[in-house]
Amino acid sequence: MxxxxxxxxxxxxxxxxxxxxxxxxxxxxxxxxxxxxxxxxxxxxxxxxxxxxxxxxxxxxxxxxxxxxxxxxxxxxxxxxxxxxxxxxxxxxxxSGLTGSFSEPAAQxxxxxxxxxxxxxxxxxxxxxxxxxxxxxxxxxxxxxxxxxxxxxxxxxxxxxxxxxxxxKDPLVKKEARRLAQGQAARLEGEPHQVALHLAKEQLKAQVLELFPQVVRAGPEEKEALLPLLADLAGRYAALAGWEALPPAVKSLLGTP
Incomplete structure (x- = not known):
């Protein structure tokens, strides 16, 4: 193959x-x-x-x-x-310091x-x-x-x-970031993958932080509908960055360690 x-x-x-x-x-x-x-x-x-x-x-x-x-x-x-x-x-x-002779005592x-x-x-x-x-x-x-x-x-x-x-700014890297944010397997390698991973984590983190206060302020019925969405976003973010990277308040709300 x-x-x-x-x-x-x-x-x-x-x-x-x-x-x-x-x-x-x-x-x-x-x-x-x-x-x-x-x-x-x-x-x-x-x-x-x-x-x-x-x-x-x-x-x-x-x-x-x-x-x-x-x-x-x-x-x-x-x-x-x-x-x-x-x-x-x-x-x-x-x-600075690229011109002239190298002065070792001064640098030391x-x-x-x-x-x-x-x-x-x-x-x-x-x-x-x-x-x-x-x-x-x-x-x-x-x-x-x-x-x-x-x-x-x-x-x-x-x-x-x-x-x-x-x-x-690379369109392919941005597309890879969207794939990673959706929980799909990586396709790129090396620095392009590193940058795509960074973008994916930043996107998911921003979505988590945007949804979190809405869940906190929501009534019982709305909260019941929003919590699964928050849990899904947090789970995908944790898969890329680790659960320890999530804000303590979000982990507390979701009941995760």
């Missing part, structure tokens, strides 16, 4: 197929780049076969530009003929834990890039530490992160 992910694209509108393919390619950059480069760069868009990747350090940009053929080969293996070129650019809003005095993490990342950097990776990682940690994307949990100055923001 053929896998659903092999059959599904053929049954979808062409525009949705392209959107899903684009999202997968952008998300695949992190796997292609590998650690620690995946945490210091971000694939931001794909235009006519050209993948645009933002980096937060000019030294890294120079290195990645001259080693892009290696990345192109990996993309060709995963997505044949989809990516013909990769262009690296500096982020529009560079993180400011945040020893951040410096320790930056050193750990630089230990896995390509030869000759240890200092650039350490400098970029430290700047990233200063700005992003403790601020993970609420959907994929990747560090990002924007919430949601750029990748999740794009996927939130």
């Amino acid at each position: 053929r896998r659903l992910r092999e059959v599904l694209p053929k049954a979808l509108p062409r525009s949705w197929q392209k959107g899903l393919q684009r999202g997968r390619i952008l998300a695949h950059w992190k796997r292609v780049a590998g650690s620690p480069l995946d945490r210091l760069s971000e694939a931001v868009r794909l235009e006519e076969g050209v993948l645009f990747v933002e980096v937060n350090d000019p030294v890294l940009l120079h290195h990645l530009t001259y080693t892009r053929m290696e990345f192109l080969k990996k993309f060709e293996e995963a997505f044949p003929k989809a990516v013909r070129e990769i262009r690296f650019t500096l982020a529009k809003a560079p993180w 005095a400011e945040d020893p834990k951040a410096l320790e993490k930056a050193r750990a990342l630089s230990a896995h950097a390509p030869p000759g890039l240890e200092e650039a990776v350490q400098r970029a990682a430290l700047a990233l940690l200063k700005r992003r530490q403790g601020e993970p994307c609420p959907i994929c949990e990747a560090p990002s100055p924007l919430h949601p992160c750029p990748t999740c923001r794009r996927l939130l």
Whole structure:
């Protein structure tokens, strides 16, 4: 039997197929780049076969530009003929501390834990890039530490992160969210699935919170009719997020632990 992910694209509108393919390619950059480069760069868009990747350090940009053929080969293996070129650019809003020489004593005095993490990342950097990776990682940690994307949990100055923001607008992801909210099996994988799951949970939670006060204010007969609806919504939400994610008042009304 053929896998659903092999059959599904053929049954979808062409525009949705392209959107899903684009999202997968952008998300695949992190796997292609590998650690620690995946945490210091971000694939931001794909235009006519050209993948645009933002980096937060000019030294890294120079290195990645001259080693892009290696990345192109990996993309060709995963997505044949989809990516013909990769262009690296500096982020529009560079993180502080990216220019000038790296001052280790000053950084250590400011945040020893951040410096320790930056050193750990630089230990896995390509030869000759240890200092650039350490400098970029430290700047990233200063700005992003403790601020993970609420959907994929990747560090990002924007919430949601750029990748999740794009996927939130994808029609196929929205359709998947509706399927998940209805209790149907998942069809997508990876980050598209994560975003669809987030959307489904947010939709169900909003419906639960909207119906709950109506049930509380309702008379006996109306409450008897509304309670099953609330229980159904709460059950589908709990199936995705867990019963502990439901507000205590809702659980109390439904008699759930």
